[in-house]
Amino acid sequence: MGILLKNGRLLDLETGELHSRDVLVEGDRISRIGEDIDPASHQVHELNGNVIVPGFIDMHVHLRDPGLEYKETIETGTRSAAAGGFTTIACMPNTKPILDNPELMRYIYDTTNKTGSCKVLPYAAITRGERGEELTDMEALKEAGAVGFTDDGVGVQSGGMMRSAMERAKALGLPIVIHAEDESLSGKGCMNEGDVSKRLGLPGIPGVAESVHVARDALLAELTGVHLHVCHISDASAVDVVRWAKGRGIRITAEVTPHHLLLTDEGIDGTDANWKVNPPLRTEKDRLACLEGLLDGTIDMIATDHAPHSEEEKRRAFQVAPFGFVGLETAFPLLYTELVEKAKLLTLQQLVKKMATAPAEVFNLPGGTVAEGGLADLVVVNLEEERVIDPATFASKGRNTPFAGWRAKGWPVLTICDGKVTFDRTNSK
Ligand SMILES: NC(=O)N[C@@H](CC(=O)O)C(=O)O
Ligand SMILES: [Zn+2]
Numbered sequence: 001m002g003i004l005l006k007n008g009r010l011l012d013l014e015t016g017e018l019h020s021r022d023v024l025v026e027g028d029r030i031s032r033i034g035e036d037i038d039p040a041s042h043q044v045h046e047l048n049g050n051v052i053v054p055g056f057i058d059m060h061v062h063l064r065d066p067g068l069e070y071k072e073t074i075e076t077g078t079r080s081a082a083a084g085g086f087t088t089i090a091c092m093p094n095t096k097p098i099l100d101n102p103e104l105m106r107y108i109y110d111t112t113n114k115t116g117s118c119k120v121l122p123y124a125a126i127t128r129g130e131r132g133e134e135l136t137d138m139e140a141l142k143e144a145g146a147v148g149f150t151d152d153g154v155g156v157q158s159g160g161m162m163r164s165a166m167e168r169a170k171a172l173g174l175p176i177v178i179h180a181e182d183e184s185l186s187g188k189g190c191m192n193e194g195d196v197s198k199r200l201g202l203p204g205i206p207g208v209a210e211s212v213h214v215a216r217d218a219l220l221a222e223l224t225g226v227h228l229h230v231c232h233i234s235d236a237s238a239v240d241v242v243r244w245a246k247g248r249g250i251r252i253t254a255e256v257t258p259h260h261l262l263l264t265d266e267g268i269d270g271t272d273a274n275w276k277v278n279p280p281l282r283t284e285k286d287r288l289a290c291l292e293g294l295l296d297g298t299i300d301m302i303a304t305d306h307a308p309h310s311e312e313e314k315r316r317a318f319q320v321a322p323f324g325f326v327g328l329e330t331a332f333p334l335l336y337t338e339l340v341e342k343a344k345l346l347t348l349q350q351l352v353k354k355m356a357t358a359p360a361e362v363f364n365l366p367g368g369t370v371a372e373g374g375l376a377d378l379v380v381v382n383l384e385e386e387r388v389i390d391p392a393t394f395a396s397k398g399r400n401t402p403f404a405g406w407r408a409k410g411w412p413v414l415t416i417c418d419g420k421v422t423f424d425r426t427n428s429k
């Protein structure tokens with residue numbers, strides 16, 4: 001018995017057209033795509049014309065497990081991912097302890113097997129404890145399943161340390177994934193340095209704190225030949241550096257978050273830490289530069305940087321509250337509504353490529369397409385359904401989002417990962 005998706009509209013990623021189709025899933029594969037597949041003894045999901053696209057892939061998620069389970073667990077974080085239409089996510093190593101040894105890689109895989117609602121690919125730390133002092137055992141970490149190396153949460157301050165890390169990662173054929181932040185420039189800043197931070201009297205983080213690290217690491221990537229991936233790009237000059245580096249033939253890729261594409265520091269009033277994130281929300285000029293970079297291919301993909309925190313932590317004063325937004329459950333509806341429907345800056349096809357196909361291609365992962373014989377990682381979205389974002393309904397433990405109260409369309413109704421239903425709001429029979 002298979003899973004039959006009846007009366008869907010399948011997005012053609014080549015042409016952008018929607019075609020009325022039935023999709024049959026058997027085992028972990030899509031066994032047939034046709035115009036009228038016999039329901040036979042299959043489990044049928046009536047899609048009523050909803051749109052079938054490849055399962056989303058998010059290369060930047062904080063699952064907080066182990067050690068920070070009050071913020072999120074592998075179980076709740078992957079449930080949140082499935083509800084957002086994601087079938088594969090990469091998790092960040094800034095847990096407690098830091099994911100810097102092979103046992104912890106195995107913990108992530110084992111716990112995902114037991115409690116997960118999507119595939120989880122762990123990144124390992126570049127330096128032990130993310131302290132920036134000595135490199136991790138990158139070979140053993142690769143052996144245990146690390147998909148790349150990052151000290152996300154903090155920047156690697158020493159260029160020499162970064163060079164050594166890149167040399168080792170290059171030899172192992174894995175990417176170096178950077179949180180670009182020169183701490184001597186970001187200091188104790190809690191928001192973007194600019195007119196708004198001056199008006200509010202809050203310490204700022206200048207855009208160059210990000211772009212000088214992107215420039216340094218792009219040049220080190222040229223020297224070492226490693227694949228360098230830039231996390232959560234937010235600053236116009238950083239986008240320019242990536243564009244320049246790509247032009248030079250450097251192996252560099254970049255991601256941008258929904259919040260840096262949709263929000264600026266103008267929304268910050270200095271009282272609500274649900275607007276506090278790192279890198280900070282920047283200016284309209286930076287936001288437009290990120291959009292331009294996404295459109296011209298400088299920025300390869302969208303990643304959420306889902307960073308759950310407790311309500312108590314986010315109630316703290318703006319200067320002392322932790323940085324971070326949740327994002328898995330709102331990423332697609334927000335981007336579809338704001339950039340595809342309203343601004344018409346992106347097509348549905350382009351958005352889906354940035355959220356599924358591009359991450360699969362860049363990180364050499366299965367998925368990212370819907371095809372006969374291919375892997376059954378897919379999501380069905382209802383582009384007409386409009387809902388108000390209510391953090392109380394999230395599957396994630398985190399409620400920390402600046403998008404509460406926004407109206408959005410394009411909600412996932414069914415997610416299938418490796419041929420198994422991981423999220424379902426259809427009435428299947
Ligand atoms: N993005 C954030 O504001 N916070 C992240 C850390 C990070 O992604 O740098 C977190 O771990 O909370
Ligand atoms: Zn980061």
Ligand SMILES: [Zn+2]
Pocket residue numbers: 060062092152153305307
């Ligand atoms: Zn992060």
